[in-house]
Amino acid sequence: MMKYSILLLFIVLLGFSGCKDNASSKSASAGDAIELKLNLKSGDQFTYEMTTTQKMTQSLMGKKIDLNQEMIFTFDYAVKSQSANETNLEATYQRIRMKQHSDMGDMEVDSDQPDKASPMYKELLNLKGKTFGITLNDKGEVTKVSGMDQLGGNSMSDSSLRSMLEMSFKLYPDHPVKPGDTWKNEFQSDLGGIMKMKLSNTYELIQVKEGIAEIKTESVISSEKGNNYKVEMNLSGTQSGIMRLDVKSGMLKDSKLKQKLSGKMKASGMEIPMDMESDVMMTGSSK
Numbered sequence: 001m002m003k004y005s006i007l008l009l010f011i012v013l014l015g016f017s018g019c020k021d022n023a024s025s026k027s028a029s030a031g032d033a034i035e036l037k038l039n040l041k042s043g044d045q046f047t048y049e050m051t052t053t054q055k056m057t058q059s060l061m062g063k064k065i066d067l068n069q070e071m072i073f074t075f076d077y078a079v080k081s082q083s084a085n086e087t088n089l090e091a092t093y094q095r096i097r098m099k100q101h102s103d104m105g106d107m108e109v110d111s112d113q114p115d116k117a118s119p120m121y122k123e124l125l126n127l128k129g130k131t132f133g134i135t136l137n138d139k140g141e142v143t144k145v146s147g148m149d150q151l152g153g154n155s156m157s158d159s160s161l162r163s164m165l166e167m168s169f170k171l172y173p174d175h176p177v178k179p180g181d182t183w184k185n186e187f188q189s190d191l192g193g194i195m196k197m198k199l200s201n202t203y204e205l206i207q208v209k210e211g212i213a214e215i216k217t218e219s220v221i222s223s224e225k226g227n228n229y230k231v232e233m234n235l236s237g238t239q240s241g242i243m244r245l246d247v248k249s250g251m252l253k254d255s256k257l258k259q260k261l262s263g264k265m266k267a268s269g270m271e272i273p274m275d276m277e278s279d280v281m282m283t284g285s286s287k
Contacts, residue, residue, distance in 0.1 A: 033176035036205075036213060038140050038169060038250040040087050044079040045287035046251060047094065056276040065103050072097040076287075080133075086143075089134040093127040140169030140250075171217075171243070172250065177205045195223045195233040206242075212253060213245045221261065235263035241280075252284045 054069040074095035081088045097110040098121055109121035111128040132147035173183040182204045189197050199219045206214040219239040225232055241257030259278040264271055 033178040033181075034208060034213070034247060035176045036172050036245060036247065036250060037138050038087060038136060038172065039138075040079045040082055040089075040249055040251070042079055042082045044249075045077065046284060047074060047076050047287065048252070048282065048284045049074040049095075050280065050282045052278060052280045054276060054278045056274060058272050058274045060270070060272055067100065067102040069101075070097075070099045085138055087136045087138075089136065090131055091134055092131045093129065096124050096127055098124070136169055139172050139174065142170070169252075171203065171215075171252075173203070179205050179207050181205050194231050195225060195235070197235075198222050198224075199239070208247060211247050213247050215243050215245065217241055217243060217257070221259075223263070230267065232266040233263070234265075235261045235274075235276075237261035237263075237276075243282075251286075252282060254281070254283045256281050 050071075050073050052069070052071045054067075054071075056067045056069070058065045058067065072095060074093075076092045076094045078090045078092075079087060080090050093111075095111050097112070099108045099110075100106065107118040107120050109117040109124050111125055114125050117125055132145060134142060135144035135146075137143055170187075171185075173181075175183075177183065182202055184200070184202050187197075187199045187201065199221050201217060201219045204216045206216050208214070217240065221235070221237045221239060223233070223235050225234070237260045239257055239259040241255060243255035243257075244253045245251065246253055257278075257280045259280065260276070261278075262273075262275045264273045266272070
């Protein structure tokens with residue numbers, strides 16, 4: 001069960017992401033429209049930190065099980081090279097903290113306090129300080145990840161890592177926008193074969209003030225069966241919130257999202273209903 005509760009973290013991450021399949025429901029006039037895109041420069045350094053709190057309720061053999069999780073992930077980034085269409089970044093795990101409380105017991109890991117790590121999470125400590133490469137296009141799409149072998153084959157180094165990275169970058173419209181304009185995208189990902197998630201995202205530019213674009217986001221979440229024959233998970237729900245982008249660099253300054261999911265998991269012949277609410281906060285800062 002622990003393995004799959006960790007995977008729920010990446011469901012939350014997907015809400016930030018989008019595909020290149022953009023469409024606008026309103027057109028922006030040339031006069032007051034702005035272009036939102038990734039515009040980092042060689043030598044830039046910045047940090048992204050994401051804090052997630054989750055409350056999940058499961059029903060197992062007629063018994064209600066409450067599970068609360070708090071997670072912090074911090075990445076340091078350095079821009080190694082940049083061109084008109086491509087940005088190469090070096091990413092380093094700076095901090096990993098996961099704390100879980102349930103009727104079945106408590107578990108915790110914090111890379112700042114490694115001696116207190118629960119055995120179940122201890123392998124995550126090996127990620128601190130590990131560095132890998134990322135290549136992005138100007139829409140924030142991850143086109144290449146290198147150096148994955150340096151991560152030691154950890155569960156954080158599979159497709160879930162790519163989703164984590166893209167949630168920080170892939171959210172831009174493919175045309176200039178002005179306040180009141182909206183754009184849409186869809187994101188799909190296979191979560192470890194347990195299920196395939198789909199998010200239909202709608203963004204709206206609320207205002208631009210002092211070089212910061214405030215964007216409202218709403219998402220509809222659905223899933224379908226994956227290719228794992230031992231475990232099947234089916235969840236659906238919604239996500240909404242506000243994010244703020246630096247117009248000049250395209251960097252995410254901060255965001256606050258609330259997600260609600262419900263569904264069920266099938267494993268070992270059992271069907272386990274579950275409901276989950278998550279609050280996700282993310283901040284970005286330059287060095």
